[in-house]
Amino acid sequence: MHTLTVGEIAAGLAARRFSSVEITRHLLGRIERLGAGLNAFVTVTAERALQDAREADARLARGEGGPLTGVPIAHKDIFCTDGILTTCGSRMLDTFVAPYDATVVARWRSAGTVLLGKTNMDEFAMGSSNETSFFGPVRNPWDPARVPGGSSGGSAAAVAARLAPAASGTDTGGSIRQPAALTNLTGLKPTYGRVSRYGMIAFASSLDQAGVLARSAEDAARLLGAMAGFDPRDSTCVDSPVPDYHGALAVPLEGLRIGVLREFFDKGLDPRVGRLVRAAIGALEERGASVREVSLPHLPLSVPTYYVVAPAECSSNLSRFDGVRFGHRCEKPRDLLDMYERSRGEGFGDEVKRRIMTGTYVLSAGYYDAYYLKAQKVRQLIAGDFARAFAEVDVVIGPTTPTAAFELGAKTSDPITMYLNDIYTIGANLAGLPAVSVPCGFVREGDRELPAGLQLIGPHFGEARLLGIAHQYQLMTDWHRRMPPGYE
Amino acid sequence: MSLTRAQVEGIARLARLQITEEQLPVYVDRLSRIIDFVEQLSAAKTDDVEPMAHPLAGQVQRLRADEVRETDQHEKYQRNAASVAAGLYLVPKVIE
Numbered sequence: 001m002h003t004l005t006v007g008e009i010a011a012g013l014a015a016r017r018f019s020s021v022e023i024t025r026h027l028l029g030r031i032e033r034l035g036a037g038l039n040a041f042v043t044v045t046a047e048r049a050l051q052d053a054r055e056a057d058a059r060l061a062r063g064e065g066g067p068l069t070g071v072p073i074a075h076k077d078i079f080c081t082d083g084i085l086t087t088c089g090s091r092m093l094d095t096f097v098a099p100y101d102a103t104v105v106a107r108w109r110s111a112g113t114v115l116l117g118k119t120n121m122d123e124f125a126m127g128s129s130n131e132t133s134f135f136g137p138v139r140n141p142w143d144p145a146r147v148p149g150g151s152s153g154g155s156a157a158a159v160a161a162r163l164a165p166a167a168s169g170t171d172t173g174g175s176i177r178q179p180a181a182l183t184n185l186t187g188l189k190p191t192y193g194r195v196s197r198y199g200m201i202a203f204a205s206s207l208d209q210a211g212v213l214a215r216s217a218e219d220a221a222r223l224l225g226a227m228a229g230f231d232p233r234d235s236t237c238v239d240s241p242v243p244d245y246h247g248a249l250a251v252p253l254e255g256l257r258i259g260v261l262r263e264f265f266d267k268g269l270d271p272r273v274g275r276l277v278r279a280a281i282g283a284l285e286e287r288g289a290s291v292r293e294v295s296l297p298h299l300p301l302s303v304p305t306y307y308v309v310a311p312a313e314c315s316s317n318l319s320r321f322d323g324v325r326f327g328h329r330c331e332k333p334r335d336l337l338d339m340y341e342r343s344r345g346e347g348f349g350d351e352v353k354r355r356i357m358t359g360t361y362v363l364s365a366g367y368y369d370a371y372y373l374k375a376q377k378v379r380q381l382i383a384g385d386f387a388r389a390f391a392e393v394d395v396v397i398g399p400t401t402p403t404a405a406f407e408l409g410a411k412t413s414d415p416i417t418m419y420l421n422d423i424y425t426i427g428a429n430l431a432g433l434p435a436v437s438v439p440c441g442f443v444r445e446g447d448r449e450l451p452a453g454l455q456l457i458g459p460h461f462g463e464a465r466l467l468g469i470a471h472q473y474q475l476m477t478d479w480h481r482r483m484p485p486g487y488e
Numbered sequence: 489m490s491l492t493r494a495q496v497e498g499i500a501r502l503a504r505l506q507i508t509e510e511q512l513p514v515y516v517d518r519l520s521r522i523i524d525f526v527e528q529l530s531a532a533k534t535d536d537v538e539p540m541a542h543p544l545a546g547q548v549q550r551l552r553a554d555e556v557r558e559t560d561q562h563e564k565y566q567r568n569a570a571s572v573a574a575g576l577y578l579v580p581k582v583i584e
Binding site: 323336356430 | 491495496499500501502503504505506507508511515518519521522523525526527528529530532534537538539540541542543544547549550552561564565566567568569570571577579580581582
């Protein structure tokens with residue numbers, strides 16, 4: 001039952017082959033048996049899940065079910081859930097019970113989904129390995145000695161290990177796509193503004209976007225449709241109609257113009273991953289797509305650009321954690337300043353503190369022009385590179401990550417080494433573009449097979465096309481169906 | 489090292505973050521590496537380039553009528569506060 005996709009679960013529930021309570025109990029049982037070893041969940045909401053499932057079964061019995069009624073899901077612990085612990089992976093919020101639902105949570109709930117729990121993540125979504133979580137690292141189901149990627153690592157591990165059929169994630173610099181690539185999932189980061197961020201704890205507001213980790217493009221399409229759309233509570237949310245993503249999956253590849261990103265096939269790319277990505281591009285070409293190389297000359301500057309812009313915005317966003325209205329407060333503060341400094345010093349982990357301080361520095365008097373303004377100009381150049389490419393091709397394509405999953409602890413001593421892991425994903429965030437990572441094969445490390453991801457980046461609001469291409473690719477390959485040994 | 493110990497202490501103060509004495513040299517090292525790394529942006533030619541203000545062109549800030557829409561839920565919201573009395577957030581004494 002746990003290997004069923006969202007689409008198969010919905011069909012099974014509609015045909016009354018099983019009930020929502022049955023599949024929910026089954027998955028809760030798996031989470032109990034297998035979840036702790038992976039550390040994928042911060043909170044398992046078993047009671048709430050069963051209550052949601054009973055309500056869904058009642059609706060289904062009355063013939064009132066929709067396409068997601070009774071389907072169990074998990075939410076990244078960055079989304080506020082009314083009455084449920086919402087930690088953002090931080091000691092700062094280790095007792096924070098959200099007083100309202102994020103729009104993403106409310107929408108999936110009103111679509112009838114069942115909440116299994118809240119997934120582990122890098123602290124405040126700052127990390128690429130899930131090792132910065134206050135609640136400990138998440139392990140990759142494909143090899144427990146390796147990271148699942150981050151920051152949506154708990155969501156990725158849970159879906160890959162068949163503890164949940166799909167989960168929400170957020171992507172500021174690759175935090176959906178990179179873990180999707182490292183755990184053999186389909187991970188979609190929508191266009192900036194496509195999905196409401198109300199109730200999604202802010203990291204870098206000009207980059208953050210909510211999205212989906214699923215086991216197929218088809219499932220991602222279903223879940224995006226139930227998540228996207230205008231929300232007056234998020235001033236950056238775009239007021240444009242949500243297309244029928246699921247209905248657009250059948251578009252054939254004939255006539256599709258693909259641009260292969262020259263800068264993504266650099267010396268940092270594991271040649272084995274490069275070969276898998278080239279093979280996938282070849283498969284799309286065989287089905288009628290035309291392929292040409294495109295160059296985005298400023299793209300190599302995307303990582304340093306990101307590490308000015310994102311920390312600057314994070315230092316501003318995280319100033320709200322002052323120990324007064326919510327969040328950790330230190331014991332016996334001497335005075336107000338002592339309370340701020342110790343509450344924040346104790347509540348935040350090292351990576352978060354580093355980013356706040358980097359941001360404070362680049363925004364400080366005398367440095368603003370040299371760093372922040374400069375980075376926003378380079379960002380404009382990167383966005384311009386993409387715009388020029390999309391005048392010639394429909395999508396650009398390349399690897400999602402330079403390598404398959406790395407070992408826990410391998411990149412924790414040098415922040416730059418960790419940051420460079422997002423070298424292929426950050427560009428889409430800087431330009432606000434939608435992008436998807438799709439499983440495209442495996443590389444062998446010792447006795448383990450480790451998944452690799454193919455990344456497709458589209459023009460603004462091009463989600464339907466991206467999911468359609470991913471779906472066509474998944475019709476001719478079975479990489480996305482492979483399961484980590486021990487979790488079948 | 490592109491940043492000195494005194495600079496890092498100053499940044500920590502601005503950011504209202506306590507960094508312990510033993511952690512300080514590690515922060516000086518890591519933050520220096522990050523600043524050195526982003527320094528490469530200075531080589532990019534950006535004359536006549538407008539800094540990006542929004543990832544989507546042509547977006548404007550929406551406005552709405554200034555009318556009451558939410559009900560008072562301060563008790564619910566204040567449940568997450570460390571110290572509250574009579575509907576007020578308590579902090580250490582600010583004025584002697």
